[in-house]
Amino acid sequence: MARTRIPTSSPPSVSSVKVAPFKPPLQISEDHHLCPGCGHPVAWRLLLEVLSDLELDHRAIGVVGHGCYTAIATMSDIDWLQCLHGRAPAVATGLKRVQPQAAVFTLQGDGDMATEGLHEVLHAAARGESITAIMVNNGVFGDTGGQMTATTVVGQRTKTSLDGRDADAHGFPIPLADLVSNLPGASYVARGAVNNAGSIAQTKKFLTRAFEAQLAGDGFSFVEILTMCPTGWIIPTADGPDYVAGTFEKTFPVKQLKSNL
Amino acid sequence: MIDATTQTRGTVVIDVDRCKGCELCIPACRPGVLAMSEPDEVNVMGARYPVLFAGCTACRACREVCPDFVFEVYRFDEPQNLPARSPDPGSVADGADGGAR
Amino acid sequence: MPTKLMQGADAVAEAALNVGCRFFAGYPMLPFTPLLESMAKQMKAVGGVCINASSEIEAVNMAIGAGAGGARVGTGSCGQGIALMQEAIAEAALNEVPFVVFNMARGQQDYFQCTRGGGWGDYRTITLAPKDVAEAVEHTQLLFHLADKHRGPVILYGDYLIADTFMSVDVSPREFGPLPPKDWALDGTLGGTGRSRQIWSWAMGKSNAPGLGPDGQWKRMAQKFRDIADEEQRHETFLVDDAEYVVVSFGTSSPFVDYVVEEMRAAGVKIGSFRPITLWPFPEQALADATAECRRVFVYEVNGGQMLDDVRLSVADRSKIDFIGGVSVDYSGMRQGEGLQVSSIRTAIAEAMKRGG
Numbered sequence: 001m002a003r004t005r006i007p008t009s010s011p012p013s014v015s016s017v018k019v020a021p022f023k024p025p026l027q028i029s030e031d032h033h034l035c036p037g038c039g040h041p042v043a044w045r046l047l048l049e050v051l052s053d054l055e056l057d058h059r060a061i062g063v064v065g066h067g068c069y070t071a072i073a074t075m076s077d078i079d080w081l082q083c084l085h086g087r088a089p090a091v092a093t094g095l096k097r098v099q100p101q102a103a104v105f106t107l108q109g110d111g112d113m114a115t116e117g118l119h120e121v122l123h124a125a126a127r128g129e130s131i132t133a134i135m136v137n138n139g140v141f142g143d144t145g146g147q148m149t150a151t152t153v154v155g156q157r158t159k160t161s162l163d164g165r166d167a168d169a170h171g172f173p174i175p176l177a178d179l180v181s182n183l184p185g186a187s188y189v190a191r192g193a194v195n196n197a198g199s200i201a202q203t204k205k206f207l208t209r210a211f212e213a214q215l216a217g218d219g220f221s222f223v224e225i226l227t228m229c230p231t232g233w234i235i236p237t238a239d240g241p242d243y244v245a246g247t248f249e250k251t252f253p254v255k256q257l258k259s260n261l
Numbered sequence: 262m263i264d265a266t267t268q269t270r271g272t273v274v275i276d277v278d279r280c281k282g283c284e285l286c287i288p289a290c291r292p293g294v295l296a297m298s299e300p301d302e303v304n305v306m307g308a309r310y311p312v313l314f315a316g317c318t319a320c321r322a323c324r325e326v327c328p329d330f331v332f333e334v335y336r337f338d339e340p341q342n343l344p345a346r347s348p349d350p351g352s353v354a355d356g357a358d359g360g361a362r
Numbered sequence: 363m364p365t366k367l368m369q370g371a372d373a374v375a376e377a378a379l380n381v382g383c384r385f386f387a388g389y390p391m392l393p394f395t396p397l398l399e400s401m402a403k404q405m406k407a408v409g410g411v412c413i414n415a416s417s418e419i420e421a422v423n424m425a426i427g428a429g430a431g432g433a434r435v436g437t438g439s440c441g442q443g444i445a446l447m448q449e450a451i452a453e454a455a456l457n458e459v460p461f462v463v464f465n466m467a468r469g470q471q472d473y474f475q476c477t478r479g480g481g482w483g484d485y486r487t488i489t490l491a492p493k494d495v496a497e498a499v500e501h502t503q504l505l506f507h508l509a510d511k512h513r514g515p516v517i518l519y520g521d522y523l524i525a526d527t528f529m530s531v532d533v534s535p536r537e538f539g540p541l542p543p544k545d546w547a548l549d550g551t552l553g554g555t556g557r558s559r560q561i562w563s564w565a566m567g568k569s570n571a572p573g574l575g576p577d578g579q580w581k582r583m584a585q586k587f588r589d590i591a592d593e594e595q596r597h598e599t600f601l602v603d604d605a606e607y608v609v610v611s612f613g614t615s616s617p618f619v620d621y622v623v624e625e626m627r628a629a630g631v632k633i634g635s636f637r638p639i640t641l642w643p644f645p646e647q648a649l650a651d652a653t654a655e656c657r658r659v660f661v662y663e664v665n666g667g668q669m670l671d672d673v674r675l676s677v678a679d680r681s682k683i684d685f686i687g688g689v690s691v692d693y694s695g696m697r698q699g700e701g702l703q704v705s706s707i708r709t710a711i712a713e714a715m716k717r718g719g
Contacts, residue, residue: 003296004344006313008275012335020321020334022276026554029569030330036283036308041328057554063427074566078553081430082562084453087423090415094427094435095548097411098385102431102550120423123416197289197322237283241326 024048026057029075037237039227039244040069042194043136043203047107048076050207054215056103063092063104065112067143069136072107086117089124092131103214105132110151111141114176118150121180121222128185128219132210135176135224139248140232150174153251157234173251177224181257187219188212189258193226195241199254209261218260226252266342271319274333275311282308286323286332292316295323315343365530370495371396374464374520375404377499377533378436381506383462384410385428386436387421391443392696393522394466398438418446422463426450429459430561432547434506438464440521441696444475451515452481456583457563458546460509462502463487466520469691469698470613473668476517477642484584488512488594489641491519491613495529500536507538512590513546519641522697523614591643598637601627602652605634609686609711610649610673611662612638615702619662622707633711641669649676656681660714662707663687664698684717686710 011018023030026048034040051060061079064070065088073080083091088106096104106113113121113135121133140158141147148158148165151173155164165173181189188210192203203225210221226248228240235243287295294316297309304310311323311331319336368376374397378386386405388398398414405412411428415421418439425437439447444465451463465472476489488508492498498520509516552558560567567573574582600620602608611619616637623635636652638645653659659681661670667685677683687710690701700706 002346003314004347006269006272006315006317006343008273008313009277011274011333012272012337014341015338016271016335017338018333019271019319019336020324020332022274022333023330027330028556030279031569032329034328036281036328037285038328041330042326045330052554056550058552059550060553061548061550073560073562075569077556077558077568079548079550079559080562081427081548082457082560082564082566083426084423084449087419087426087450090420090423091427091430093413094385094387094424094429095431096427097413097424098428098431098433098435099549102548119417120420123420194326197291197320197325200325238285238288241285241288 025052026077027075028077032071032075034068034071035231037228037230037240038068039138039194039229039240040136042200043225043227044069044072044076046200046204046207047134050204050211051078054208054211056211059101060103060105061095061099063088063095063106065106065108065117067109067112069107069109085112087120088112088117089120089131089133093124093129096129096131103211105134107134107136109142110135110137110139111149114174115150118174121176122183125180125183125186125220125222130214130217130219132214132221132223136227137224137252138227138229138232139173140229142229142232146232151176153247156247158232175252177222177257180222185220186222186258187260188221190256191224191226191252191254193244193249193254195226195228195244206256209259213261216261224252226254265345267315267345268340269315269317269337269343270340271317271334271336273313273317273323273335275313276331277310278304278306279329280304280308280310280331281306281329282310283328285326285328286311289322289326291320291322292318315345365532367528367530368533369396369526369528370498371400371525373495373499373529373531373533374502375400377502378506379404379408379410380533380535381503382434383436383506384408385433386410387413387415387424388438389415389418389421389443391439391441393468393525394438394440394443394464396525397464397466418443419450422447422450425461426454426459429454429461430548432544432549435461436464437461438466440466441468441472444472445480448475448480449482451487452479452483452485453563454515455485455487456483456580457561458513459561460513461515462505462509463515463517464520465517466522466525468696469521470615470664471668471689472519473641473663473665476519477644477672484580484587486587486590486642487515487517488590488643489517489519490639491641492524493614493616493637495524495527496531498524499531499533503536504538507541508594510541519613521614594640595643595645595648596639597645597648598639599652600635602634602636605632605656607631607633607658607660607715608653608656609633609635609660609662610669611635612641612669615662615664618702618704618707621704622711626711644672644676646676649673653677653681659683660686660711662710664690664702684714686714
């Protein structure tokens with residue numbers, strides 16, 4: 001006896017409702033070159049879903065940094081400004097100040113925001129700029145081949161910490177969401193993950209609330225999203241979600257940290 | 262005990278050629294109705310891809326965790342009784358389920 | 363508008379606001395600081411934004427964001443602060459975002475930074491060097507026009523003498539001609555239409571509308587700056603027609619040089635002066651023409667010899683070139699020192715003439 005396959009090449013012939021489309025309305029193309037098992041495309045998808053859900057299609061402007069995730073700027077149908085490594089929160093500040101009606105957000109990795117751009121994000125948060133900063137955090141410079149960043153966790157192997165990050169030699173990772181949540185100018189701060197359906201649903205809520213904070217004129221909103229990078233972590237692809245749960249989340253707890261909503 | 266049919270609440274459309282074979286959908290599927298194709302069944306990229314069995318609940322977990330936009334999910338207006346097992350040689354053999362619970 | 367007695371920084375700020383500058387970001391650094399303070403004071407009244415940024419890097423990147431949003435934008439710094447801004451200035455040149463950089467320079471030692479650029483790639487920045495506050499006011503307004511005309515960052519080469527000196531000036535808005543609409547500016551409105559916009563120095567475009575990509579974009583930029591060079595050179599000459607000696611200087615040094623030239627002419631010396639108004643594009647042909655018949659070219663600048671390189675490129679070996687300037691700063695290190703004096707220039711010219719050639 002064998003299990004019978006159900007055909008999946010076309011929609012069902014019996015009466016049914018589509019409960020989830022392939023891609024969100026603002027996605028132009030799904031043909032990205034990110035690795036199998038990468039968490040970034042899941043985060044992108046949530047972002048684009050939230051923008052449409054909140055009817056920000058004709059108001060959103062994304063300011064994107066440098067990383068594997070930069071490809072989103074070619075694949076999604078909103079205005080984009082690609083900027084220098086780490087500087088997106090400063091660029092977004094200038095943009096929002098002259099286009100206050102736009103929903104301005106940054107999309108940066110941990111290498112971009114927490115490492116090169118720590119100065120910019122903290123000052124934008126302190127000033128309470130009405131922007132939404134989003135950090136996809138996989139604890140590694142993926143795009144450049146897998147070097148250590150400010151959020152690489154102790155024990156994590158990278159090309160510049162081959163024996164695992166050692167606190168004595170390399171210091172400690174920076175829990176950026178926690179840092180930002182301490183600043184009065186930050187009104188909404190959360191850390192999510194995309195390693196399972198539950199965390200994905202929760203992260204979508206966090207993103208929604210972050211944009212709602214911007215729309216309410218409430219100050220700086222911030223969402224850190226733990227994403228998988230099995231390539232940069234030098235682990236089998238299928239182990240990515242468990243690595244997030246078992247290793248990353250111990251250093252970077254997944255939760256909503258602050259909300260004025 | 263051999264189940265001839267399984268109550269199924271929904272189904273998916275799988276864009277086979279988009280899949281990169283990461284296999285994250287397999288453990289994510291709550292009713293355990295996804296398995297990777299046989300080793301010699303690969304798409305244009307040379308990757309194995311998920312195949313579906315009866316019992317989908319349209320929970321969307323597969324589509325949520327997939328990084329490659331492979332899934333579209335439907336919920337039937339009326340639950341269907343879909344064939345679960347058969348001696349048909351076109352089916353997947355026992356033991357190669359890839360995580361059925 | 364009648365002229366009024368104004369301090370340079372205030373005059374430059376008001377002149378900028380009068381042509382629509384509505385966003386300014388800067389980090390305090392003397393002698394630029396008075397301009398930042400003046401903007402902070404005046405911007406709110408016109409409904410604009412002035413941010414005292416937390417670094418020069420932050421300020422110039424804010425300028426990129428505001429410029430990308432279609433506003434008329436200023437930023438500025440001087441000396442080492444301009445050095446910090448180089449990456450972003452180059453980026454804006456290559457992704458075509460306009461803004462004006464007010465370099466209230468530390469003396470004349472910022473010339474290389476403004477004309478060679480310390481950022482990456484095949485880019486240039488139009489740089490105007492006013493000789494006094496009145497010209498700085500005109501150049502300020504012209505620079506906003508040029509930034510929009512050519513879609514990129516441009517530089518005002520001012521200094522302590524420009525920022526702090528009082529002069530009677532007219533800051534009313536000047537017209538420089540029509541400009542194309544800023545339909546490339548980001549406002550979010552084309553999202554979801556299939557025609558959403560993108561500003562990216564790599565010009566990747568969208569999957570349904572690919573851009574030029576880095577090779578195409580940077581080739582286009584290199585050509586663009588060659589075209590600007592042909593079109594935007596500006597200079598001024600003084601008594602060069604029958605001159606045997608021509609003194610080349612720029613910015614606030616030039617009135618001192620011209621004072622000596624006029625004095626020596628009255629004493630019968632056939633001497634004239636040449637002043638590049640655009641440091642880039644340097645008016646090469648104009649300088650070559652102005653020095654075609656003269657035996658000696660003297661280069662005066664308050665640095666170790668920076669514009670000197672451009673003079674050599676223009677004049678080649680048709681005349682003998684002497685460098686008669688030199689580094690000179692005051693005790694603070696931020697302002698021209700005792701070297702910038704009529705008497706020093708007079709002596710330097712006389713000694714150079716004696717050295718013969």
